[in-house]
Amino acid sequence: MKLIKQLKKTIWPDSIVLIIFVMIAITAIIVKQIVIHDESKSDAYNDLSHISSEVVIHFQKVKLDSWKDYVAIIHVCDPTANRLVQQLDNGINFNNLDWSGLNSEEFKQVKYYHHLLDQYLFFTPGEYQFPLQEPSHYTDTYGADREGGQRKHEGTDIFNQKGTLIFSVCNGTLERIGWNRLGGERVGVRGQDGNYYYYAHLDTVNEALVVGNSISKGELIGTMGNTGDAITTPDHLHFGIELPNGKWINPYSWLKVWEYNSR
Template sequence: MIFFCFLGIEEVKAKELNQEEIYQQRMNLYKKTEALTSIPWYYLAAVDQFERSIRDVRDDLPDPPAIIGYYLPPEQWAGPLNPNPQDTNPITIELFSGVGKDGNGDGKIEQTNEEDLLYTLAHFLRSYGVDDQSFRLALWDYYKRDQTVRSIMTNAKIYRTFGKVDLREKAFPLPKGYNYTYKNTWGDRRGWGGRRIHEGTDIFAGYGTPVRAIAYGVVELKGWNKYGGWRVGIRDVNNTYHYYAHLNGFSKDLKIGDVVKPGDVIGSVGSSGYGPPGTSGKFPPHLHFGMYKDNGIREWSFDPFPHLKIWERY
């Protein structure tokens, strides 16, 4: 009776954690694992956040728990030939070539234990080294997908720059005080350059209206596209790609690889596109804002309009 009551209390406590406490617990675990293994906390956070982001949007993976999102299949954790996929015995897990490790010294290797999970991840990364080049190589050997490597390296760069994991802050793409209008046009037909759908929301505003980054992220793309004109692409820690198109120009010194935060000005509203570099004026000035989600296998567009309505209130 006492045992089951205790479990119930622990479940309630876990459910009662607010978002700030969850972020604090994550950071505490990252820092503790860093102290044990010398793997920088932002590498651990980068992989963990990527795993959390893909588990949120995939049906073939279990939903992530509150604190740590890193996931390994049971057959990999306990060993491919282990008759007990839920095995917690370090001796038999090693015997069957399982990758799970005991991170808290309790003599058990538990896939649901956050310290064991992070220690297992750190043990793998440490076999390659503790610098960016070694980290990138480890990611490639593990995921074997260029975009996944780029996404995780983006996470690491953002976490290292800002020194925190609570990066929920957002900003509307246009500053307060400027006149603008927009409606939900995602999925509408587009004819120029062939039949295609509109993968974004058009925010109409005057020439030169500042365009801002909506989230913490890294500039992944900058330049000309015959459809989008002068455009910028920024990826955030949720593995969401933000696409800003038809710009009048870019902010001074903005370049690929730059780290940005919500509210940073990245360019201005224009009417560029629908032709070779420099083409402008074929439509009223507006910002085309698109959002794309990557699930570790493929990337697709989704409707940004509901998000814009929320960010507009900030």
């Protein structure tokens, strides 16, 4: 018995056991942090996608210097935002507003959305551009049933004529080019923001594009078509945005704002 104890002690000295324990604990903390960070980022994009594009466009039109202040307040407080909006109209800085009348949860939410609009640049004029140059038809069909409800629509369909030129919405790196079953001829770009931008059902792909090369905002992706599972539908671009954690988010509001700012 004593011998076994002695043996155990030589094989696993206390210090080594302690080091291993600490290393496992640190690894667990790091992994947890990464998961939480990814989750909160995905929540942030999801929350942003619910902001009304009409409200954003209106205030970018009339209050370009302080549109974020107005949008955050109206998104959270509508229709009781008047008193705060009046203060902004009178030139009072967002940080010096008199917030009385707002409950603490509303106040927290306004600050949260203001922070999101600062941190995530999807709504910021000039950061991204609309993928087409012509006026085009599209509605918010994200989440609609596809294949009899077997899967959900994970993007926005933008309709125009076959051959309409399609351009990259952002700077990034070409990650996938060519055929897949649903998307037909498609191009996938890893944006500098880490998100994956998906252009599907193309009629032709710009022959100059090579996987691994960089692509600039406004560079030609290809032309509109109805390849892949769009073969029985009118020509359109299926445009999708996938977050690094694999979640597809609704690009509709951003497309509306990009379209307005690309005019």
